[in-house]
Amino acid sequence: MHSSRIFYFLTTLITLTLADGPRHGKRGYIHPHGPLLTLPHVSASAGVLVGPHPPHPHPIHGGIGFGGEHVRFDLHTMQQPNYIQNEFKKLVPVSLENLIEEEWKAFKLTYGKSYPTDEVERFRREVFIENRAKIARFNQEYSKGKTNYVQQLNPYGDLLNHEFNQLLNGFRQTTANATGAEIPAPTTFIPSANVAIPNGVDWRQVGAVTGVKSQGACQSCWAFAAAGALEAAWFRKTGQLVDVSEQNLVDCTTEYDNDGCQGGLIDPAFQYIRANNGVDGEEVYPYEGQDGQCRFKRDGVVAQCTGYVNIAEGDEKGMEIAVSTQGPIAVAIDASREGFQFYSDGIYYDPECGNGQDDVNHAVLIVGYGQEPNGQKYWMVKNSYGAQWGIGGYIKMAKEANNHCGIANQATYPLV
Numbered sequence: 385m386h387s388s389r390i391f392y393f394l395t396t397l398i399t400l401t402l403a404d405g406p407r408h409g410k411r412g413y414i415h416p417h418g419p420l421l422t423l424p425h426v427s428a429s430a431g432v433l434v435g436p437h438p439p440h441p442h443p444i445h446g447g448i449g450f451g452g453e454h455v456r457f458d459l460h461t462m463q464q465p466n467y468i469q470n471e472f473k474k475l476v477p478v479s480l481e482n483l484i485e486e487e488w489k490a491f492k493l494t495y496g497k498s499y500p501t502d503e504v505e506r507f508r509r510e511v512f513i514e515n516r517a518k519i520a521r522f523n524q525e526y527s528k529g530k531t532n533y534v535q536q537l538n539p540y541g542d543l544l545n546h547e548f549n550q551l552l553n554g555f556r557q558t559t560a561n562a563t564g565a566e567i568p569a570p571t572t573f574i575p576s577a578n579v580a581i582p583n584g585v586d587w588r589q590v591g592a593v594t595g596v597k598s599q600g601a602c603q604s605c606w607a608f609a610a611a612g613a614l615e616a617a618w619f620r621k622t623g624q625l626v627d628v629s630e631q632n633l634v635d636c637t638t639e640y641d642n643d644g645c646q647g648g649l650i651d652p653a654f655q656y657i658r659a660n661n662g663v664d665g666e667e668v669y670p671y672e673g674q675d676g677q678c679r680f681k682r683d684g685v686v687a688q689c690t691g692y693v694n695i696a697e698g699d700e701k702g703m704e705i706a707v708s709t710q711g712p713i714a715v716a717i718d719a720s721r722e723g724f725q726f727y728s729d730g731i732y733y734d735p736e737c738g739n740g741q742d743d744v745n746h747a748v749l750i751v752g753y754g755q756e757p758n759g760q761k762y763w764m765v766k767n768s769y770g771a772q773w774g775i776g777g778y779i780k781m782a783k784e785a786n787n788h789c790g791i792a793n794q795a796t797y798p799l800v
Contacts, residue, residue, distance in 0.1 A: 554603020596777030
């Protein structure tokens with residue numbers, strides 16, 4: 385590796401170490417010798433202190449001796465030349481290459497990474513280093529108050545951005561009906577009149593949302609979004625939270641022009657469940673993350689739907705009313721930006737994020753909405769990248785920000 389590249393990695397790594405901070409707004413300092421992947425989750429609400437410790441109101445007294453002296457130990461002591469020279473001699477030099485290698489090993493161990501050949505691993509290592517540097521640069525911008533969210537390495541740290549999009553974001557813009565299956569028209573959403581809409585809603589708090597899942601290397605986001613919306617609607621109807629099988633939808637909706645792990649749409653999933661008079665549960669039809677033959681079992685049905693409702697394109701106010709009065713809704717967004725790939729915390733806003741119909745490429749589930757103390761509004765969104773991504777698998781997306789990332793373009797929920 386070129387020395388200039390190593391130096392750049394080291395400087396950005398140190399910068400990110402200083403920028404990392406614990407969750408829940410607690411102020412603290414990061415021990416400089418621990419691997420970065422074991423640091424607390426980066427939080428956009430954390431109070432980060434960078435630089436020398438502020439003076440302690442009560443200096444620490446101790447019998448610490450150096451240079452043949454017995455002195456009172458405090459911050460002033462730590463700045464003395466004799467102390468620094470003495471402690472410097474005790475430090476064990478670490479080469480830059482070793483530092484990078486330790487970071488790489490920690491990444492592989494943390495996320496269970498393995499590669500088929502040495503050549504593939506060398507390439508993925510270079511991608512990892514590049515992503516690490518980009519994250520550090522971005523978080524520097526956050527520390528300057530130039531962004532509303534922070535980034536952190538996650539299981540996708542060894543993927544280029546276009547690879548990430550091609551592997552995971554499978555919402556497909558297609559209306560073709562090549563198979564000729566009967567597709568009922570959606571019901572139009574009519575917002576309730578004279579209904580007081582709360583300032584914040586979170587359907588997780590009443591038990592209407594199942595745990596975060598991972599779609600793996602399968603473009604089945606549409607199936608997870610559809611399943612999540614049906615789970616919530618069924619909970620509201622029956623009081624029982626069921627776990628709908630995404631694999632059932634992946635394998636069995638090809639007749640409705642979905643393409644399994646190569647992508648699909650949300651509405652055809654509801655169309656299939658309606659025509660099939662139900663969908664299996666996860667226990668009977670577990671997720672495999674790959675295409676397979678349809679293996680639906682009638683005795684495994686856990687939920688049904690009678691149709692679905694589409695909210696008018698671009699109508700965020702209508703979405704707010706629907707989420708507050710009907711429950712979680714499935715939507716599509718533009719998830720193609722690098723900031724989305726490594727989102728960690730805060731309200732996601734990227735001025736380059738597309739909001740047109742042709743821009744959306746990933747399906748997710750809105751489970752609520754809220755507002756930060758500073759007045760910034762957000763949608764609380766459940767993703768299907770696993771709990772090691774984002775805020776335990778969730779992301780706060782900018783609300784009432786000109787249909788940011790096209791979040792209101794394809795909003796829908798099932799009727800039960």
